[in-house]
Amino acid sequence: MSESAPEPTTELTLTELRRFPVKSCRGQELETAVVEPWGLAGDRRWMLVDESGETVTAREHRELLLVHPRLRADGGLEVSASGQDDLVVPRPAARGRLVDVTVFGRAPFGATPAGHEGDAWFSKILGEPVRLVFCDDPNRRQSNPEYAGPGVPMHFGDAYPLLLTTEASLAALNELIAAGEKADEGPLPMVRFRPNLVVGGGTPWAEDGWLRMRVGEAEFRVVKGCDRCAIPTTDEETAVRRKEPTYTLAKHRRWDGAVWFGMNLVPVNPGATLRVGDPVEVLDARPAPDGPLSR
DSSP states (O other): OOOBOOOOOSOEEEEEEEEOSBTTSOOEEESEEEEETTEETTTTOEEEEOTTSBEEOTTTOGGGGGOEEEEOTTSOEEEEOTTSOOEEEOOOOTTOOOEEEBSTTOOOEEEEEOOHHHHHHHHHHHTSOOEEEEOSOGGGSBOOHHHHOTTOBOOSSSSSSEEEEEHHHHHHHHHHHHTSTTGGGOOOOGGGGOOSEEEESSOTTGGGGEEEEEETTEEEEEEEEEEOOSGGGBOTTTOOBOSTTHHHHHHHSEETTEEEEEEEEEESSTTOEEETTOEEEEEEEOOOTTOSOOO
């Protein structure tokens, strides 16, 4: 399939920016964000792990979506949840001791323990022992080289530095849900999909074929579609898990045994600042009649 520059379409704009300070917890909406080699500044630099060092996520513990983390100006973390006292966790000291952690059983890498207070607070929330760890150096972990290429550093995200979604595709998905058997579960808000960047304008699913793009002064490679887990089926206000959007995506957006919504990005020029309202330009694209780049 040959690559080509995209034909001009309707104007594209960055309409939302989000970071998720603690993996699987609530996010923070932003007006501006600096792009680092491993993603947005402050995104997914904290994570919960079990006693073996494996990541603990909202896939198994839906209640994590009800935890509100906020990054402090001093680099520390503040967290709050219903029925719990707020907690401030200082940023761990540089060159502290490391523990080995894993994300979905992949190669272990070093992270810094955040301390007993954070461990106890989150253990009480989840009803089982967990540890809070900090990604002091994302260069210890690499993004999936099969799609990202070699040497792309990673925070505690699943596999790639950033996730992009579009308003046009969400509108199309919500129309499909409204016409289907689970219409009472829609419409779904964008936050269900936990994107870092949301693009307004354009046509549904056009992002399936994007290869390179510019947002304001920041450039990105679009390296792979995002196959979705159970987290988008979980109401972010109540933690109730239902069928949508997986039910409808399985009918209309299913390839390689998975359902797909959104695209994973790798920064090209770290250091650029993104701003809500920035123009978005697709620099290179490919025909995508069979969905996004997948497994």
